[in-house]
Amino acid sequence: MSPNIHFEARLLVLGMATGVGLMVLYDLLRLFRVLVHHGWLWVGVEDLGYWIFAGFTVFYLLYRENDGALRLYVISTVLLSMIAYDRLLGAFFRKVLKKMGRCFRIGVSKGNQR
Secondary structure (H helix, E strand, O other): OOHHHHHHHHHHHHHHHHHHHHHHHHHHHHHHHHHOOOOHHHHHHHHHHHHHHHHHHHHHHHHHHHOOOOOHHHHHHHHHHHHHHHHHHHHHHHHHHHHHHHHHHHHHHHHHHO
């Protein structure tokens, strides 16, 4: 294969890995929200910070790997891999978090009754 095809394939795989990595980070943020309950304002600030970080991460990927040239297929790959992760693994993780949140709330409410 030509070096250009290898480069494009590598860029595509890096875009997929970046999208999955960003969604894993968001799942960790969801876990943090279950463990540390806080209001809607802080949830909004956390989301804003996350999406700013995600944007910088994608553009850093393009800057580092592609000399800053904008490649829409890389941005699309990141977005589609984020959606695929969210639909496949993220849905399972949310179910686990719901059960964990119920157990955690039950444990907290029993502790308050003593």
